[in-house]
Amino acid sequence: xxxxxxxxxxxxxxxxxxxxxxxxxxxxxxxxxxxxxxxxxxxxxxxxxxxxxxxxxxxxxxxxxxxxxxxxxxxxxxxxxxxxxxxxxxxxxxxxxxxxxxxxxxxxxxxxxxxxxxxxxxxxxxxxxxxxxxxxxxxxxxxxxxxxxxxxxxxxxxxxxxxxxxxxxxxxxxxxxxxxxxxxxxxxxxxxxxxxxxxxxxxxxxxxxxxxxxxxxxxxxxxxxxxxx
Numbered sequence: 013x014x015x016x017x018x019x020x021x022x023x024x025x026x027x028x029x030x031x032x033x034x035x036x037x038x039x040x041x042x043x044x045x046x047x048x049x050x051x052x053x054x055x056x057x058x059x060x061x062x063x064x065x066x067x068x069x070x071x072x073x074x075x076x077x078x079x080x081x082x083x084x085x086x087x088x089x090x091x092x093x094x095x096x097x098x099x100x101x102x103x104x105x106x107x108x109x110x111x112x113x114x115x116x117x118x119x120x121x122x123x124x125x126x127x128x129x130x131x132x133x134x135x136x137x138x139x140x141x142x143x144x145x146x147x148x149x150x151x152x153x154x155x156x157x158x159x160x161x162x163x164x165x166x167x168x169x170x171x172x173x174x175x176x177x178x179x180x181x182x183x184x185x186x187x188x189x190x191x192x193x194x195x196x197x198x199x200x201x202x203x204x205x206x207x208x209x210x211x212x213x214x215x216x217x218x219x220x221x222x223x224x225x226x227x228x229x230x231x232x233x234x235x236x237x238x239x240x241x
Contacts, residue, residue, distance in 0.1 A: 013203060014039040014062060014172070019071030019081075021057050021227075031057040033227040035071070041171070044195070044204040046214045049224035055207040058224070059174050062205070063095055064088055093121060096165035096173040096202075100180035102157045104149040104164075110136070111145040114164045121168060135163040139193060155186030162193060172203045179210065187213065 016037040023029045032054045039045055047055050060066040061073055064080055073080040075091065083091060104113050111132055118128045136142040139159040141152075149157055158178060165173055175194060179187040191213055198204045208214060214221055223231040 013041040013043075013076060015072075015074040016058075016061075017072045017074075019061065019068045019073055021054075021061065021066065022069045031227055032061075032068075035227075035229060037222065037229065037232070039203065039205065041203055042198075042201060044198045044217065044219040045206070046217060046219060046221045047205060047207045047224065048209060048211075048214055048221060049230075050209065052226075053224040054227040055209075055224055056176060059097075059176055059205065059207055062172075062174060063092065063097060093168060094171045096168070096170035098158075098161045098165040098173070098175050098178050100158075100177045102149070102161045104157060104160060106149055109146050109148055110141065110152070110160045110163075113149070113160060114167050117164055117167055131167050131169075132163075135167040136160075138166070138196070139163045153186075154182055155189060158182060158186070158190055159193065162190070162197075166197060166202065170202065172205065173197060175204065175206045175208075177208055178206075179208070179213065191217070 016035045019032060019035040020030065021032040023031055035058070047058060049055055057066060061068055062080070064083060068081050071081070075094070078091065105116070108116070114132045114135060115128050118131060123131070133142060133145070136145055139162055141156055141159050141163070144152060144156060144160070149160070152160065179190050182190065194204055194206065195217070221231070221233045222229060
């Protein structure tokens with residue numbers, strides 16, 4: 013589904029910084045993959061390359077048969093319809109209700125009002141916050157805001173969900189609740205790519221673990237992989 017072939021990424025800003033170095037990686041449809049490593053290991057850069065927020069300095073990246081490194085800016089909106097993204101800082105629109113925040117994704121895609129109402133309520137129900145649909149983000153707890161962000165990320169039924177340190181601002185209880193929801197989403201058929209530095213989360217999942225170290229893949233462990241670096 014996603015293939016990295018000898019991918020490197022260099023940032024040029026007052027010199028050059030090698031963020032990813034000759035990455036070869038394949039992620040199959042339906043997998044749950046944790047991408048781990050210390051701060052600066054290259055996790056966020058790898059995710060940005062998948063959503064084409066950045067482009068590789070060298071090498072090739074494929075999403076199915078589409079070469080991401082060559083996709084035009086014009087086609088990017090079509091590509092991103094297949095990808096959901098959620099971050100640790102929620103990125104909710106403060107002046108819109110939770111319903112409106114989640115609905116916005118579908119409005120951009122041109123869905124009908126009937127489709128929007130149906131899919132928004134289903135997504136909020138999956139996240140366990142359907143009763144909060146009329147609330148504003150400031151009225152929700154951190155855990156509830158992250159659930160709303162997840163609802164927004166899956167409302168358009170993406171093939172891939174990318175989660176970048178999404179539990180970093182949550183307490184222990186809410187962290188585990190969010191991880192359970194990610195597992196549920198994965199069981200529904202969505203490919204999950206989770207970037208995190210939390211050892212306990214990764215070791216509890218018993219899923220594939222890709223460890224980055226200084227921009228290179230240090231380890232790639234299948235099911236029951238552990239974060240040991």
